[in-house]
Amino acid sequence: MTNVRTPEPPRPPREPRRLRARDALVAIGVAALVLVLVEGPSIKNSGERMEDGLWRTVVLAVGEPADAIGDVIPLPEIGDELTGWLSPGDDSGGPGSFEAVAQEDGATGGRLSPITPDYFDPRAIGEDPPEPRELDTVLVTGDSLSMPLDAEIAQQLEGEDIEVIRDPQVGTGISAAQVGDWGSISVRQTREEEPDAVVIFIGANEGFPMPEPGGGDVQCCGSDWAAVYATRVRRMMDTYRQGGEARVYWLTLPAPRDEDRQEIARVVNEAIAVAAQPYRVHVRLLDMGSLFTPGGDYRDSMEIDGEDTIVRESDGVHLNGEGAELAAETVLDALEDDFGD
Numbered sequence: 001m002t003n004v005r006t007p008e009p010p011r012p013p014r015e016p017r018r019l020r021a022r023d024a025l026v027a028i029g030v031a032a033l034v035l036v037l038v039e040g041p042s043i044k045n046s047g048e049r050m051e052d053g054l055w056r057t058v059v060l061a062v063g064e065p066a067d068a069i070g071d072v073i074p075l076p077e078i079g080d081e082l083t084g085w086l087s088p089g090d091d092s093g094g095p096g097s098f099e100a101v102a103q104e105d106g107a108t109g110g111r112l113s114p115i116t117p118d119y120f121d122p123r124a125i126g127e128d129p130p131e132p133r134e135l136d137t138v139l140v141t142g143d144s145l146s147m148p149l150d151a152e153i154a155q156q157l158e159g160e161d162i163e164v165i166r167d168p169q170v171g172t173g174i175s176a177a178q179v180g181d182w183g184s185i186s187v188r189q190t191r192e193e194e195p196d197a198v199v200i201f202i203g204a205n206e207g208f209p210m211p212e213p214g215g216g217d218v219q220c221c222g223s224d225w226a227a228v229y230a231t232r233v234r235r236m237m238d239t240y241r242q243g244g245e246a247r248v249y250w251l252t253l254p255a256p257r258d259e260d261r262q263e264i265a266r267v268v269n270e271a272i273a274v275a276a277q278p279y280r281v282h283v284r285l286l287d288m289g290s291l292f293t294p295g296g297d298y299r300d301s302m303e304i305d306g307e308d309t310i311v312r313e314s315d316g317v318h319l320n321g322e323g324a325e326l327a328a329e330t331v332l333d334a335l336e337d338d339f340g341d
Contacts, residue, residue, distance in 0.1 A: 113278075118244070121280040129281065132196065132247050135339040139195035141167045141185075142202035145251075148321055149201055152328035165193050173205035174232050175220070183232065186239040190246075197339070198240040199331055201251040201288075204317050207264040221267040229268065233275035241282040247338050248283040249331055250276065254292035257316025262296070284334050288327060292319070 122129040138157065140150035150166035157164055167189060172180035182202075189195070209217040210228045218224045240248045252272055253265040269289065276283045292311060293299060301310045304326065311323030319327060 118281045119278050132338055133245055135196050137163045137195045138197045139165045139193055140199045142200045143172050143204050144170045145201040145204050149324045149327055152324045156328055156332055175206050175208040175210050175229055182236055186236045190239055190242055197247045199249045203253045203268050206268050221264055226267050226271045230271035230275040233272055237279055237283050244282055249286055249334055251286045251288050254288045255296050255298045257298045286330050
C-alpha cells in the first residue's frame, strides 16, 4: 500500500506590520536631524536675514548649533561628493572652464585681463588704503584748464614744506598727439620730477580723430573713439601712479557752454571713468561736473558763501580765479584724505 503524503495546509498570510504613531515620529525626527546637520549653515543664514522677532529667534536657535556641528563634521561637503554623479553633465575642466582658461595663458587665456586688488577702493570694502609715500612733491599739470588751478594749489600749500611743480601744456590734448604726445609727456614728467602726487586737469582741446588699432582714424565721439581715448588715459594713469607709490588726482570736465563741446566733454568724462577702473587704489577722480555744472547744465556763476559768484571765464570753458580756488579746495581735501595724519 502506497503511502500518500498529506499536503500541508496553507499558511495564513503574514499580517502587515503596522506602524505606530511613535514610529512615525521617530522617522520624522531622524529625517529632521539629518536635514539640520546637512543644511545647518543655510538655516543659520536664513535666520540672520529675517527681521527681529519670535520666528527669527527660533530659527537661529536651531541653525547656530547646527552650523557649529557642520564646522566639525562637514556633511554638506560629503553630500556634494556623494551626489556629484547625479549632475546631468560634468562641465568641470571642460572648454571655457576657469581652470582650462588659466592654463592656456597664465590667468588670462590671452583674452581677458585678470582683476587685481588695485581695482578695488579699499575704503569701499571696509579696508584701510595702503599708505602712500610721504608727500614732498605735487605735480599740477594738464592743458590750459590747469591754470590758474596750479597757482591756487601752490598758494594754499605754501608753508607746508611741500614742493608744487606747475607744468601746464597749453594747447595740447590727449586726442591731439601731433601737438604734444601725453604718453611721452607723462613719462618725462615722472622721470624728471618723481612726484608723490599728480593733479591733472585736461580736456579743453579734445575731439580730434585718433588712429585705431585696426588701421585708419576713428572720428569723435562714438564708443570706438571713447575706447581709444580711454586707453591713452589709462596709460597715463599707470605712468603717473609709478607702480602704486604715487597718487593721481584726475579732475573731470565741468560742462562747457557750447553744446558741441558738451558732447565731447561727456564722452571724455566717461572714458576717464572707464580708464581709472583698474587703479581705484591709486587714482582719484574728482568730479568737477557735479561741483560746477550739476546735471550737466552749464552755468557761469554759483553760490559761494551765500553770494552768487562767477566761476567761469568768458569763453565758457575755463575756470576763473574763484572757480579755480574752489577746485583747489576739492584737490586739497583729497590730498588730506590720502596723505594726512
